[in-house]
Amino acid sequence: MQLPRFFLLASLCTCLLPAMAQEMAAAPGDTARQEMQPVVDVQGTRDPDLRPYRTMLKGLDAYADHQRLAPGAPLRFMLFPATPQGRLDGVTLHLSADNLSIPVPLAADGGFTLTRDKTAYDANADLVSNKKRDTLRWRADIHTPGLPQNVRRLGDLRLECEIRWAVEQDDLPFVRRKLFRLAGGPCHSSLIHVPFPVFRKLLAVQARSGERTLDIRVTDDRQRYVPPLHDLSWEDDTLLTITYADDGNMAEAPPAAPMKAALRQ
Numbered sequence: 001m002q003l004p005r006f007f008l009l010a011s012l013c014t015c016l017l018p019a020m021a022q023e024m025a026a027a028p029g030d031t032a033r034q035e036m037q038p039v040v041d042v043q044g045t046r047d048p049d050l051r052p053y054r055t056m057l058k059g060l061d062a063y064a065d066h067q068r069l070a071p072g073a074p075l076r077f078m079l080f081p082a083t084p085q086g087r088l089d090g091v092t093l094h095l096s097a098d099n100l101s102i103p104v105p106l107a108a109d110g111g112f113t114l115t116r117d118k119t120a121y122d123a124n125a126d127l128v129s130n131k132k133r134d135t136l137r138w139r140a141d142i143h144t145p146g147l148p149q150n151v152r153r154l155g156d157l158r159l160e161c162e163i164r165w166a167v168e169q170d171d172l173p174f175v176r177r178k179l180f181r182l183a184g185g186p187c188h189s190s191l192i193h194v195p196f197p198v199f200r201k202l203l204a205v206q207a208r209s210g211e212r213t214l215d216i217r218v219t220d221d222r223q224r225y226v227p228p229l230h231d232l233s234w235e236d237d238t239l240l241t242i243t244y245a246d247d248g249n250m251a252e253a254p255p256a257a258p259m260k261a262a263l264r265q
Contacts, residue, residue: 051167052126053125059163059167063162067159078111078139079093079111079137080139091110091129093106095120097126100120100125142159142160143156144156150241151242154235158236184230189230193226194229197223201222201244203243204218205240207227208238214228225242
């Protein structure tokens, strides 16, 4: 028997209230009322500068399982500093285990890819950096080629969400994990909103599919936007145009903090 919607929402809010309160201290809560129903905003699980290689492979599995969402986009990951003052200078990545160290090439922008390596899998290797814990974060980076830097494709964002959920869900406490699953998961439920962060202050984000448009909810701190991942009336080819508050070069969204604050990343 399915839990009634109101009971499920109440359980979610009760379970996640402390985590959401912690997030509020760093970023003011939303006042936008595009939807007249309570929602839970997902932020991430823990600062993942070290993760088991076998766990990261779940992201590769999710990419393969849901590639139809972004059939033209390769799988790439992004590493980025946990704080605005942080830098990637001198950062290295390795698959590390006893008597095993396999370098993972890191691009200048923090991008990297992972491949299936039987030796690393059998050794139960970890993906580690040479920096202190909690100083780096990562995210899946799915971009269909040919789009401007300030334009995101909704299917790409949906695929990023599926990869994050696959990698991070087992880090959640048992009750929270079950509640999110009962709600349909963060990538499919209207009760759970997944904010996508950007490098600079947002002015607006607009979705367009054919002649149809939608103003996307932007958080009060103007640094995150909440695409309608769950709403299948918006096709995967829907394009989101990001407008920033300044007139500089439009940069793309940085890696999202792992699913922890409201999954709490």
